[in-house]
Amino acid sequence: MYRKYLERAEFDSYEDFAKNLKIVAPQSYNFAFDVVDAYADEQPGKLALIWVNDSGEERRFTFADIKSASNRAANFLAGLGIKKGDYVMLILKRRHEYWPIMMALHKLGAITIPATHLLTAKDIEYRNNAADIKMIISVGDDLVADSVDKAHGNSRSLERKVMLGKSRPGWLNYEDGVRDMPDTFARPEGAAAAGLSDPMLMYFTSGTTGMPKMVQHNYEYSLAHMLTAKYWQNVGEGEPHLTLSDSGWGKFVWGKLYGQWLCGAVVFAYDMEKFVPSKILELIEKYDVATFCAPPTMYRFLIKEDLTKYKFRKLRYCTIAGEPLNPEVYYQFLKATGIKLHEGFGQTETVLQIANYIWTEPKPASMGKPSPLYDIEIVDERGAVCDPGVKGEITIKLRPGGNSGLFSGYYRDPELTAAAIRDGVYHTGDMAWADEDGHIWFDGRTDDVIKSSGYRIGPFEVESAILTHPAVLECAVTAVPHPDRGQIVKATVVLAKGRVPSDELAAELQEHVKKVTAPYKYPRIVEFVDELPKTISGKIRRGQIRESDLNRGAGK
Numbered sequence: 325m326y327r328k329y330l331e332r333a334e335f336d337s338y339e340d341f342a343k344n345l346k347i348v349a350p351q352s353y354n355f356a357f358d359v360v361d362a363y364a365d366e367q368p369g370k371l372a373l374i375w376v377n378d379s380g381e382e383r384r385f386t387f388a389d390i391k392s393a394s395n396r397a398a399n400f401l402a403g404l405g406i407k408k409g410d411y412v413m414l415i416l417k418r419r420h421e422y423w424p425i426m427m428a429l430h431k432l433g434a435i436t437i438p439a440t441h442l443l444t445a446k447d448i449e450y451r452n453n454a455a456d457i458k459m460i461i462s463v464g465d466d467l468v469a470d471s472v473d474k475a476h477g478n479s480r481s482l483e484r485k486v487m488l489g490k491s492r493p494g495w496l497n498y499e500d501g502v503r504d505m506p507d508t509f510a511r512p513e514g515a516a517a518a519g520l521s522d523p524m525l526m527y528f529t530s531g532t533t534g535m536p537k538m539v540q541h542n543y544e545y546s547l548a549h550m551l552t553a554k555y556w557q558n559v560g561e562g563e564p565h566l567t568l569s570d571s572g573w574g575k576f577v578w579g580k581l582y583g584q585w586l587c588g589a590v591v592f593a594y595d596m597e598k599f600v601p602s603k604i605l606e607l608i609e610k611y612d613v614a615t616f617c618a619p620p621t622m623y624r625f626l627i628k629e630d631l632t633k634y635k636f637r638k639l640r641y642c643t644i645a646g647e648p649l650n651p652e653v654y655y656q657f658l659k660a661t662g663i664k665l666h667e668g669f670g671q672t673e674t675v676l677q678i679a680n681y682i683w684t685e686p687k688p689a690s691m692g693k694p695s696p697l698y699d700i701e702i703v704d705e706r707g708a709v710c711d712p713g714v715k716g717e718i719t720i721k722l723r724p725g726g727n728s729g730l731f732s733g734y735y736r737d738p739e740l741t742a743a744a745i746r747d748g749v750y751h752t753g754d755m756a757w758a759d760e761d762g763h764i765w766f767d768g769r770t771d772d773v774i775k776s777s778g779y780r781i782g783p784f785e786v787e788s789a790i791l792t793h794p795a796v797l798e799c800a801v802t803a804v805p806h807p808d809r810g811q812i813v814k815a816t817v818v819l820a821k822g823r824v825p826s827d828e829l830a831a832e833l834q835e836h837v838k839k840v841t842a843p844y845k846y847p848r849i850v851e852f853v854d855e856l857p858k859t860i861s862g863k864i865r866r867g868q869i870r871e872s873d874l875n876r877g878a879g880k
Contacts, residue, residue, distance in 0.1 A: 817851065
Protein backbone atom coordinates (compact mmCIF):
# COMPACT_ATOMS: atom_id res chain seq x y z
CA MET A 325 0.00 0.00 0.00
CA TYR A 326 2.82 2.41 0.84
CA ARG A 327 4.07 2.35 -2.75
CA LYS A 328 0.97 4.29 -3.82
CA TYR A 329 2.17 7.25 -1.79
CA LEU A 330 5.87 7.35 -2.62
CA GLU A 331 7.44 8.59 -5.83
CA ARG A 332 10.03 5.85 -5.24
CA ALA A 333 9.80 3.13 -2.63
CA GLU A 334 13.14 1.33 -2.84
CA PHE A 335 16.56 2.88 -2.36
CA ASP A 336 20.13 1.63 -2.69
CA SER A 337 21.63 3.51 0.24
CA TYR A 338 20.96 6.10 2.91
CA GLU A 339 22.32 8.76 0.54
CA ASP A 340 19.90 7.67 -2.19
CA PHE A 341 17.06 7.65 0.36
CA ALA A 342 17.96 11.08 1.77
CA LYS A 343 18.12 12.63 -1.70
CA ASN A 344 15.17 11.04 -3.46
CA LEU A 345 12.40 10.18 -0.97
CA LYS A 346 9.21 12.02 -1.81
CA ILE A 347 5.69 11.49 -0.46
CA VAL A 348 2.85 12.03 -2.92
CA ALA A 349 -0.83 11.99 -2.01
CA PRO A 350 -4.08 13.54 -3.24
CA GLN A 351 -5.71 16.28 -1.18
CA SER A 352 -8.61 13.90 -0.54
CA TYR A 353 -6.39 11.36 1.25
CA ASN A 354 -7.86 9.81 4.41
CA PHE A 355 -6.03 6.92 6.10
CA ALA A 356 -9.20 5.10 7.18
CA PHE A 357 -10.74 5.03 3.72
CA ASP A 358 -7.66 4.92 1.53
CA VAL A 359 -5.56 2.43 3.47
CA VAL A 360 -7.67 0.34 5.85
CA ASP A 361 -10.80 0.12 3.70
CA ALA A 362 -8.69 -0.30 0.57
CA TYR A 363 -7.03 -3.37 2.09
CA ALA A 364 -10.46 -4.67 3.14
CA ASP A 365 -11.78 -4.32 -0.40
CA GLU A 366 -8.70 -5.70 -2.16
CA GLN A 367 -7.58 -8.35 0.37
CA PRO A 368 -10.44 -8.87 2.84
CA GLY A 369 -8.76 -11.82 4.55
CA LYS A 370 -5.49 -9.98 5.15
CA LEU A 371 -4.57 -10.05 8.86
CA ALA A 372 -4.34 -6.60 10.43
CA LEU A 373 -4.20 -7.12 14.20
CA ILE A 374 -3.38 -9.83 16.72
CA TRP A 375 -4.58 -8.86 20.19
CA VAL A 376 -3.88 -10.70 23.44
CA ASN A 377 -4.31 -9.75 27.09
CA ASP A 378 -3.12 -10.75 30.54
CA SER A 379 -6.03 -13.18 30.90
CA GLY A 380 -4.91 -15.25 27.94
CA GLU A 381 -7.59 -14.04 25.54
CA GLU A 382 -6.63 -13.83 21.90
CA ARG A 383 -8.42 -12.07 19.05
CA ARG A 384 -7.40 -11.78 15.41
CA PHE A 385 -8.79 -9.10 13.12
CA THR A 386 -8.57 -8.85 9.35
CA PHE A 387 -8.77 -5.55 7.54
CA ALA A 388 -12.33 -6.51 6.60
CA ASP A 389 -13.09 -6.88 10.32
CA ILE A 390 -11.61 -3.45 11.06
CA LYS A 391 -13.57 -1.87 8.22
CA SER A 392 -16.84 -3.39 9.36
CA ALA A 393 -16.32 -2.49 13.02
CA SER A 394 -15.21 1.06 12.19
CA ASN A 395 -18.28 1.57 10.01
CA ARG A 396 -20.59 0.52 12.84
CA ALA A 397 -18.70 2.81 15.18
CA ALA A 398 -18.89 5.70 12.71
CA ASN A 399 -22.66 5.27 12.37
CA PHE A 400 -23.05 5.12 16.15
CA LEU A 401 -20.94 8.23 16.76
CA ALA A 402 -22.56 10.16 13.91
CA GLY A 403 -25.95 9.39 15.48
CA LEU A 404 -24.67 11.04 18.67
CA GLY A 405 -23.79 14.19 16.76
CA ILE A 406 -20.06 13.68 16.20
CA LYS A 407 -18.99 15.33 12.97
CA LYS A 408 -16.01 16.84 11.18
CA GLY A 409 -14.00 19.13 13.46
CA ASP A 410 -15.29 17.76 16.76
CA TYR A 411 -12.75 16.76 19.42
CA VAL A 412 -13.11 13.31 20.97
CA MET A 413 -10.89 11.97 23.76
CA LEU A 414 -10.04 8.26 23.84
CA ILE A 415 -8.95 6.66 27.12
CA LEU A 416 -8.74 3.09 25.87
CA LYS A 417 -5.43 1.66 27.14
CA ARG A 418 -4.62 -1.12 24.64
CA ARG A 419 -8.14 -2.40 24.10
CA HIS A 420 -8.72 -3.81 20.61
CA GLU A 421 -11.66 -1.43 20.15
CA TYR A 422 -9.16 1.40 19.91
CA TRP A 423 -8.32 0.63 16.27
CA PRO A 424 -11.86 0.63 14.80
CA ILE A 425 -12.91 3.61 16.95
CA MET A 426 -9.89 5.56 15.71
CA MET A 427 -10.77 4.70 12.12
CA ALA A 428 -14.37 5.72 12.72
CA LEU A 429 -13.28 9.15 13.93
CA HIS A 430 -11.03 9.52 10.89
CA LYS A 431 -13.96 8.69 8.63
CA LEU A 432 -16.11 11.29 10.36
CA GLY A 433 -13.37 13.90 10.22
CA ALA A 434 -13.40 14.27 14.00
CA ILE A 435 -10.11 14.98 15.79
CA THR A 436 -8.90 12.21 18.09
CA ILE A 437 -7.22 13.05 21.39
CA PRO A 438 -5.58 9.90 22.81
CA ALA A 439 -5.08 10.04 26.57
CA THR A 440 -3.65 7.89 29.33
CA HIS A 441 -5.88 6.31 31.97
CA LEU A 442 -3.64 7.88 34.63
CA LEU A 443 -5.13 11.34 34.15
CA THR A 444 -6.69 12.90 37.24
CA ALA A 445 -10.00 14.78 37.30
CA LYS A 446 -8.04 18.04 37.16
CA ASP A 447 -6.09 16.83 34.11
CA ILE A 448 -9.28 15.83 32.31
CA GLU A 449 -11.06 19.08 33.15
CA TYR A 450 -8.14 21.08 31.76
CA ARG A 451 -8.11 19.06 28.53
CA ASN A 452 -11.87 19.24 28.10
CA ASN A 453 -11.88 23.03 28.29
CA ALA A 454 -8.60 23.66 26.47
CA ALA A 455 -9.74 21.72 23.38
CA ASP A 456 -13.55 21.94 23.71
CA ILE A 457 -13.79 18.17 23.89
CA LYS A 458 -17.27 17.01 22.94
CA MET A 459 -17.09 13.31 23.82
CA ILE A 460 -14.98 10.96 25.90
CA ILE A 461 -14.79 7.23 25.11
CA SER A 462 -13.27 5.21 27.94
CA VAL A 463 -12.40 1.70 29.01
CA GLY A 464 -14.69 0.15 31.60
CA ASP A 465 -12.60 1.31 34.53
CA ASP A 466 -14.37 2.86 37.53
CA LEU A 467 -11.33 4.89 38.56
CA VAL A 468 -11.14 6.47 35.11
CA ALA A 469 -14.90 7.03 35.05
CA ASP A 470 -14.81 8.63 38.50
CA SER A 471 -12.20 11.13 37.27
CA VAL A 472 -14.22 11.90 34.13
CA ASP A 473 -17.41 12.38 36.15
CA LYS A 474 -15.67 14.72 38.61
CA ALA A 475 -14.38 16.79 35.70
CA HIS A 476 -17.68 16.83 33.81
CA GLY A 477 -19.38 19.48 35.93
CA ASN A 478 -16.71 22.06 35.14
CA SER A 479 -16.29 21.05 31.48
CA ARG A 480 -18.28 23.43 29.33
CA SER A 481 -18.15 21.45 26.07
CA LEU A 482 -18.43 17.79 27.13
CA GLU A 483 -21.75 16.37 25.92
CA ARG A 484 -21.39 12.59 25.84
CA LYS A 485 -19.52 9.87 27.74
CA VAL A 486 -19.21 6.38 26.27
CA MET A 487 -17.85 3.33 28.11
CA LEU A 488 -16.56 -0.02 26.87
CA GLY A 489 -17.72 -3.23 28.53
CA LYS A 490 -19.74 -1.70 31.37
CA SER A 491 -22.93 0.20 32.08
CA ARG A 492 -22.80 3.24 34.35
CA PRO A 493 -25.26 6.06 35.06
CA GLY A 494 -24.61 9.03 32.82
CA TRP A 495 -22.65 6.92 30.33
CA LEU A 496 -23.61 5.20 27.10
CA ASN A 497 -22.51 1.61 26.63
CA TYR A 498 -20.36 1.21 23.52
CA GLU A 499 -21.30 -2.38 22.76
CA ASP A 500 -25.01 -1.60 22.98
CA GLY A 501 -24.51 1.42 20.77
CA VAL A 502 -22.75 -0.31 17.89
CA ARG A 503 -24.55 -3.67 18.01
CA ASP A 504 -27.36 -2.87 15.58
CA MET A 505 -25.57 -0.28 13.49
CA PRO A 506 -25.04 -0.87 9.75
CA ASP A 507 -21.58 -2.11 8.78
CA THR A 508 -21.48 0.21 5.78
CA PHE A 509 -20.66 3.90 5.92
CA ALA A 510 -20.70 6.26 2.96
CA ARG A 511 -17.61 8.37 2.50
CA PRO A 512 -18.49 12.01 3.19
CA GLU A 513 -18.25 14.42 0.30
CA GLY A 514 -17.61 18.12 -0.13
CA ALA A 515 -17.19 20.21 3.00
CA ALA A 516 -18.04 17.23 5.23
CA ALA A 517 -15.04 15.22 3.96
CA ALA A 518 -11.72 15.32 5.79
CA GLY A 519 -8.59 15.32 3.65
CA LEU A 520 -4.82 15.60 3.63
CA SER A 521 -4.45 18.99 5.32
CA ASP A 522 -7.34 18.73 7.79
CA PRO A 523 -6.67 18.14 11.51
CA MET A 524 -6.79 14.45 12.41
CA LEU A 525 -5.05 13.90 15.74
CA MET A 526 -4.04 15.94 18.77
CA TYR A 527 -1.83 15.16 21.74
CA PHE A 528 -1.41 16.99 25.01
CA THR A 529 2.31 16.94 25.74
CA SER A 530 3.85 18.17 28.94
CA GLY A 531 6.85 20.46 29.13
CA THR A 532 9.01 21.40 32.07
CA THR A 533 6.89 24.44 32.87
CA GLY A 534 3.28 25.45 32.42
CA MET A 535 0.28 23.41 31.40
CA PRO A 536 0.43 20.69 28.73
CA LYS A 537 0.79 21.88 25.15
CA MET A 538 -1.66 20.86 22.42
CA VAL A 539 0.10 19.34 19.41
CA GLN A 540 -2.15 18.87 16.39
CA HIS A 541 -1.45 16.83 13.25
CA ASN A 542 -3.21 16.53 9.91
CA TYR A 543 -3.93 13.45 7.80
CA GLU A 544 -0.57 13.68 6.02
CA TYR A 545 1.04 12.80 9.37
CA SER A 546 -0.06 9.19 8.89
CA LEU A 547 1.79 8.97 5.56
CA ALA A 548 4.98 10.38 7.07
CA HIS A 549 5.07 7.32 9.34
CA MET A 550 5.99 5.20 6.32
CA LEU A 551 9.55 6.22 7.23
CA THR A 552 9.04 5.00 10.78
CA ALA A 553 7.82 1.56 9.79
CA LYS A 554 9.53 0.69 6.52
CA TYR A 555 12.89 2.41 6.66
CA TRP A 556 13.58 2.36 10.40
CA GLN A 557 11.59 -0.47 12.06
CA ASN A 558 12.02 -2.54 8.89
CA VAL A 559 8.58 -4.15 9.19
CA GLY A 560 7.66 -6.82 6.68
CA GLU A 561 4.51 -7.65 4.73
CA GLY A 562 2.37 -10.01 6.80
CA GLU A 563 4.87 -10.12 9.69
CA PRO A 564 3.88 -9.36 13.31
CA HIS A 565 5.36 -6.16 14.70
CA LEU A 566 5.32 -5.32 18.41
CA THR A 567 5.89 -1.83 19.77
CA LEU A 568 5.53 -1.46 23.52
CA SER A 569 3.36 1.59 24.16
CA ASP A 570 0.05 2.57 25.67
CA SER A 571 -2.53 4.17 23.38
CA GLY A 572 -2.40 7.42 25.34
CA TRP A 573 1.03 8.31 23.97
CA GLY A 574 2.35 9.36 20.59
CA LYS A 575 4.60 6.29 20.39
CA PHE A 576 1.46 4.18 19.95
CA VAL A 577 0.70 5.54 16.47
CA TRP A 578 4.42 5.41 15.67
CA GLY A 579 4.48 1.67 16.24
CA LYS A 580 0.98 0.22 16.29
CA LEU A 581 -0.97 1.84 13.50
CA TYR A 582 -0.14 4.07 10.58
CA GLY A 583 3.21 3.02 9.14
CA GLN A 584 2.78 -0.63 10.03
CA TRP A 585 -0.54 -0.93 8.21
CA LEU A 586 0.68 1.14 5.26
CA CYS A 587 3.45 -1.46 4.91
CA GLY A 588 1.08 -4.42 5.26
CA ALA A 589 2.53 -5.61 8.58
CA VAL A 590 0.44 -7.24 11.31
CA VAL A 591 0.15 -5.13 14.47
CA PHE A 592 0.70 -7.28 17.55
CA ALA A 593 -0.95 -5.80 20.62
CA TYR A 594 -0.46 -6.95 24.18
CA ASP A 595 -3.14 -5.48 26.46
CA MET A 596 -1.15 -5.55 29.69
CA GLU A 597 -1.70 -3.93 33.04
CA LYS A 598 1.94 -4.20 34.12
CA PHE A 599 5.23 -4.60 32.28
CA VAL A 600 6.64 -8.07 33.05
CA PRO A 601 9.84 -8.71 31.02
CA SER A 602 9.49 -12.49 30.95
CA LYS A 603 5.93 -12.23 29.61
CA ILE A 604 7.03 -9.97 26.76
CA LEU A 605 9.73 -12.45 25.79
CA GLU A 606 7.26 -15.36 25.92
CA LEU A 607 4.89 -13.54 23.57
CA ILE A 608 7.65 -12.62 21.11
CA GLU A 609 8.56 -16.31 21.01
CA LYS A 610 5.00 -17.68 20.84
CA TYR A 611 3.68 -15.34 18.15
CA ASP A 612 6.81 -15.25 16.00
CA VAL A 613 7.17 -11.49 16.30
CA ALA A 614 9.54 -10.39 13.55
CA THR A 615 10.23 -6.77 14.46
CA PHE A 616 10.19 -5.17 17.88
CA CYS A 617 10.46 -1.66 19.31
CA ALA A 618 10.61 -0.49 22.92
CA PRO A 619 12.07 2.30 25.07
CA PRO A 620 15.58 1.82 26.55
CA THR A 621 14.09 1.36 30.03
CA MET A 622 12.31 -1.80 28.92
CA TYR A 623 15.38 -3.18 27.14
CA ARG A 624 17.32 -2.75 30.39
CA PHE A 625 14.91 -5.13 32.06
CA LEU A 626 14.81 -7.54 29.12
CA ILE A 627 18.58 -8.03 29.13
CA LYS A 628 18.44 -8.97 32.83
CA GLU A 629 16.35 -12.03 31.88
CA ASP A 630 17.90 -15.31 30.76
CA LEU A 631 17.43 -14.78 27.03
CA THR A 632 18.87 -18.22 26.24
CA LYS A 633 15.57 -19.75 27.47
CA TYR A 634 13.68 -18.35 24.47
CA LYS A 635 13.67 -19.40 20.84
CA PHE A 636 13.11 -16.29 18.79
CA ARG A 637 12.53 -18.07 15.49
CA LYS A 638 11.45 -15.02 13.50
CA LEU A 639 12.76 -12.04 15.45
CA ARG A 640 15.13 -10.31 13.05
CA TYR A 641 15.12 -6.57 13.71
CA CYS A 642 14.84 -4.40 16.83
CA THR A 643 14.55 -0.66 17.30
CA ILE A 644 14.65 1.65 20.26
CA ALA A 645 13.19 5.09 20.95
CA GLY A 646 11.74 7.28 23.65
CA GLU A 647 15.02 8.07 25.38
CA PRO A 648 18.70 7.85 24.41
CA LEU A 649 20.22 4.40 24.17
CA ASN A 650 23.10 3.74 26.54
CA PRO A 651 25.93 1.76 24.88
CA GLU A 652 25.95 -0.84 27.65
CA VAL A 653 22.36 -1.85 26.78
CA TYR A 654 23.26 -2.05 23.10
CA TYR A 655 26.20 -4.37 23.65
CA GLN A 656 24.46 -6.63 26.15
CA PHE A 657 21.44 -7.10 23.87
CA LEU A 658 23.71 -7.75 20.87
CA LYS A 659 25.67 -10.34 22.83
CA ALA A 660 22.51 -12.14 23.96
CA THR A 661 20.57 -12.09 20.67
CA GLY A 662 22.95 -11.21 17.85
CA ILE A 663 20.60 -8.32 16.94
CA LYS A 664 21.81 -4.73 16.66
CA LEU A 665 19.53 -2.10 18.16
CA HIS A 666 18.65 0.69 15.73
CA GLU A 667 17.89 3.87 17.64
CA GLY A 668 15.51 6.55 16.41
CA PHE A 669 14.55 10.02 17.60
CA GLY A 670 11.50 12.21 17.19
CA GLN A 671 8.98 14.22 19.16
CA THR A 672 5.23 14.44 19.60
CA GLU A 673 5.50 17.47 17.30
CA THR A 674 7.09 15.43 14.49
CA VAL A 675 7.53 11.98 13.07
CA LEU A 676 10.97 10.39 12.93
CA GLN A 677 13.59 13.17 12.78
CA ILE A 678 16.78 11.15 13.10
CA ALA A 679 17.33 7.39 12.95
CA ASN A 680 19.62 4.51 12.24
CA TYR A 681 17.83 3.59 9.03
CA ILE A 682 18.02 0.15 7.45
CA TRP A 683 21.16 1.01 5.47
CA THR A 684 22.96 2.44 8.52
CA GLU A 685 25.50 0.56 10.59
CA PRO A 686 24.55 1.67 14.13
CA LYS A 687 27.06 3.48 16.24
CA PRO A 688 26.03 2.59 19.81
CA ALA A 689 24.38 5.61 21.51
CA SER A 690 24.08 7.54 18.24
CA MET A 691 20.54 8.43 17.17
CA GLY A 692 21.58 8.00 13.55
CA LYS A 693 21.23 10.34 10.60
CA PRO A 694 18.60 12.94 9.60
CA SER A 695 15.29 12.06 8.02
CA PRO A 696 14.86 13.15 4.38
CA LEU A 697 11.54 14.71 5.41
CA TYR A 698 13.31 17.44 7.37
CA ASP A 699 16.15 19.90 6.86
CA ILE A 700 17.86 19.33 10.19
CA GLU A 701 20.66 21.52 11.52
CA ILE A 702 22.45 21.64 14.87
CA VAL A 703 22.91 25.29 15.80
CA ASP A 704 24.48 27.31 18.58
CA GLU A 705 22.82 30.04 20.65
CA ARG A 706 23.38 32.55 17.82
CA GLY A 707 21.76 30.28 15.25
CA ALA A 708 25.03 29.38 13.50
CA VAL A 709 25.48 25.78 12.35
CA CYS A 710 27.78 23.89 14.70
CA ASP A 711 30.94 22.18 13.51
CA PRO A 712 31.28 18.41 14.01
CA GLY A 713 31.76 17.58 17.67
CA VAL A 714 30.23 20.86 18.87
CA LYS A 715 27.00 20.66 20.84
CA GLY A 716 23.97 22.69 19.87
CA GLU A 717 20.21 22.60 19.49
CA ILE A 718 18.49 20.35 16.93
CA THR A 719 16.44 22.55 14.60
CA ILE A 720 14.30 21.98 11.51
CA LYS A 721 14.30 24.54 8.69
CA LEU A 722 10.78 24.86 7.32
CA ARG A 723 10.35 24.03 3.65
CA PRO A 724 8.27 26.32 1.42
CA GLY A 725 6.32 23.38 0.02
CA GLY A 726 5.33 22.01 3.42
CA ASN A 727 6.78 19.71 6.02
CA SER A 728 5.29 16.21 6.17
CA GLY A 729 4.65 15.03 9.71
CA LEU A 730 5.55 18.35 11.34
CA PHE A 731 2.90 20.04 13.42
CA SER A 732 1.78 23.52 12.35
CA GLY A 733 1.96 24.99 15.85
CA TYR A 734 0.56 24.63 19.33
CA TYR A 735 -3.23 24.73 19.17
CA ARG A 736 -4.68 27.93 20.64
CA ASP A 737 -1.29 29.12 21.89
CA PRO A 738 0.28 31.62 19.47
CA GLU A 739 2.88 32.78 22.00
CA LEU A 740 4.21 29.27 22.59
CA THR A 741 4.12 28.60 18.85
CA ALA A 742 6.10 31.77 18.16
CA ALA A 743 8.70 30.72 20.72
CA ALA A 744 9.16 27.32 19.05
CA ILE A 745 8.75 28.30 15.38
CA ARG A 746 10.54 31.51 14.50
CA ASP A 747 12.31 32.90 11.44
CA GLY A 748 11.33 29.84 9.43
CA VAL A 749 12.88 27.39 11.89
CA TYR A 750 11.36 24.92 14.37
CA HIS A 751 13.42 24.76 17.55
CA THR A 752 13.11 21.29 19.06
CA GLY A 753 14.61 22.16 22.46
CA ASP A 754 16.85 19.08 22.23
CA MET A 755 20.62 19.29 22.32
CA ALA A 756 22.96 17.12 20.26
CA TRP A 757 26.20 17.01 18.31
CA ALA A 758 27.19 15.42 15.01
CA ASP A 759 30.35 13.52 14.20
CA GLU A 760 32.39 13.75 10.99
CA ASP A 761 30.24 11.02 9.37
CA GLY A 762 26.97 12.84 10.01
CA HIS A 763 25.81 10.61 12.87
CA ILE A 764 23.98 12.61 15.54
CA TRP A 765 24.40 12.09 19.27
CA PHE A 766 21.83 13.20 21.85
CA ASP A 767 23.00 15.42 24.69
CA GLY A 768 19.80 16.33 26.57
CA ARG A 769 17.02 18.87 26.58
CA THR A 770 18.08 22.52 26.49
CA ASP A 771 16.61 22.81 29.99
CA ASP A 772 18.28 19.55 31.13
CA VAL A 773 21.86 20.58 30.39
CA ILE A 774 23.74 20.98 33.68
CA LYS A 775 25.90 24.10 34.05
CA SER A 776 28.37 23.47 36.85
CA SER A 777 31.36 25.73 37.65
CA GLY A 778 31.48 26.94 34.05
CA TYR A 779 31.17 23.46 32.52
CA ARG A 780 28.21 22.32 30.42
CA ILE A 781 27.38 18.70 31.23
CA GLY A 782 24.90 16.54 29.31
CA PRO A 783 22.97 14.18 31.62
CA PHE A 784 23.02 11.36 29.09
CA GLU A 785 26.80 11.05 28.98
CA VAL A 786 26.94 10.76 32.78
CA GLU A 787 24.14 8.21 32.81
CA SER A 788 25.95 6.17 30.18
CA ALA A 789 29.07 6.13 32.31
CA ILE A 790 27.22 5.06 35.46
CA LEU A 791 25.35 2.31 33.65
CA THR A 792 28.60 0.58 32.76
CA HIS A 793 29.03 -0.28 36.44
CA PRO A 794 27.73 -3.81 37.15
CA ALA A 795 25.92 -2.71 40.32
CA VAL A 796 23.59 -0.35 38.43
CA LEU A 797 20.28 -1.30 36.83
CA GLU A 798 18.91 2.16 36.07
CA CYS A 799 20.04 5.73 36.52
CA ALA A 800 18.74 9.26 36.05
CA VAL A 801 21.08 12.24 36.14
CA THR A 802 19.73 15.68 37.01
CA ALA A 803 20.95 19.09 38.15
CA VAL A 804 20.71 20.30 41.73
CA PRO A 805 21.11 24.02 42.51
CA HIS A 806 24.30 24.88 44.38
CA PRO A 807 25.24 28.25 45.94
CA ASP A 808 28.85 28.20 44.73
CA ARG A 809 28.87 26.04 41.59
CA GLY A 810 25.51 27.10 40.15
CA GLN A 811 24.47 23.50 39.70
CA ILE A 812 25.94 20.13 40.63
CA VAL A 813 25.38 16.71 39.13
CA LYS A 814 23.11 14.27 40.95
CA ALA A 815 22.66 10.58 40.08
CA THR A 816 19.50 8.80 41.18
CA VAL A 817 20.32 5.10 41.00
CA VAL A 818 18.39 1.83 41.02
CA LEU A 819 20.69 -1.04 41.92
CA ALA A 820 20.78 -4.49 40.34
CA LYS A 821 19.47 -7.48 42.28
CA GLY A 822 21.65 -8.44 45.20
CA ARG A 823 23.31 -5.04 45.50
CA VAL A 824 22.87 -3.02 48.69
CA PRO A 825 23.07 0.78 48.96
CA SER A 826 25.98 2.17 50.98
CA ASP A 827 28.21 5.20 51.23
CA GLU A 828 31.05 3.03 50.00
CA LEU A 829 29.14 2.07 46.86
CA ALA A 830 28.22 5.70 46.22
CA ALA A 831 31.91 6.64 46.40
CA GLU A 832 32.75 3.73 44.12
CA LEU A 833 30.27 4.96 41.50
CA GLN A 834 31.72 8.46 41.68
CA GLU A 835 35.23 7.14 41.09
CA HIS A 836 33.93 4.93 38.28
CA VAL A 837 32.49 7.94 36.45
CA LYS A 838 35.78 9.83 36.82
CA LYS A 839 37.54 6.96 35.07
CA VAL A 840 34.97 6.38 32.30
CA THR A 841 34.39 10.03 31.33
CA ALA A 842 35.80 13.47 32.12
CA PRO A 843 36.30 13.78 35.90
CA TYR A 844 34.40 17.09 36.18
CA LYS A 845 31.20 15.26 35.18
CA TYR A 846 31.09 12.95 38.18
CA PRO A 847 27.91 13.05 40.34
CA ARG A 848 28.55 14.90 43.58
CA ILE A 849 25.30 13.48 44.92
CA VAL A 850 24.34 9.81 44.59
CA GLU A 851 20.91 8.77 45.81
CA PHE A 852 19.77 5.14 45.81
CA VAL A 853 16.06 4.47 45.20
CA ASP A 854 13.91 1.40 44.64
CA GLU A 855 12.51 2.73 41.36
CA LEU A 856 12.65 5.80 39.14
CA PRO A 857 9.55 7.86 38.44
CA LYS A 858 8.36 7.13 34.90
CA THR A 859 5.56 7.80 32.50
CA ILE A 860 3.42 4.83 31.51
CA SER A 861 5.41 4.67 28.25
CA GLY A 862 8.60 4.07 30.19
CA LYS A 863 10.28 7.49 29.99
CA ILE A 864 12.06 8.60 33.13
CA ARG A 865 10.44 11.67 34.67
CA ARG A 866 13.55 13.71 35.44
CA GLY A 867 11.41 16.77 36.07
CA GLN A 868 9.76 15.01 39.00
CA ILE A 869 13.19 14.22 40.47
CA ARG A 870 14.27 17.86 40.12
CA GLU A 871 11.05 19.12 41.70
CA SER A 872 11.41 16.72 44.62
CA ASP A 873 15.00 17.88 45.16
CA LEU A 874 13.96 21.53 45.15
CA ASN A 875 11.23 20.84 47.71
CA ARG A 876 13.78 19.10 49.95
CA GLY A 877 16.44 21.75 49.44
CA ALA A 878 18.96 19.23 48.09
CA GLY A 879 22.41 20.61 47.34
CA LYS A 880 22.33 23.40 49.89
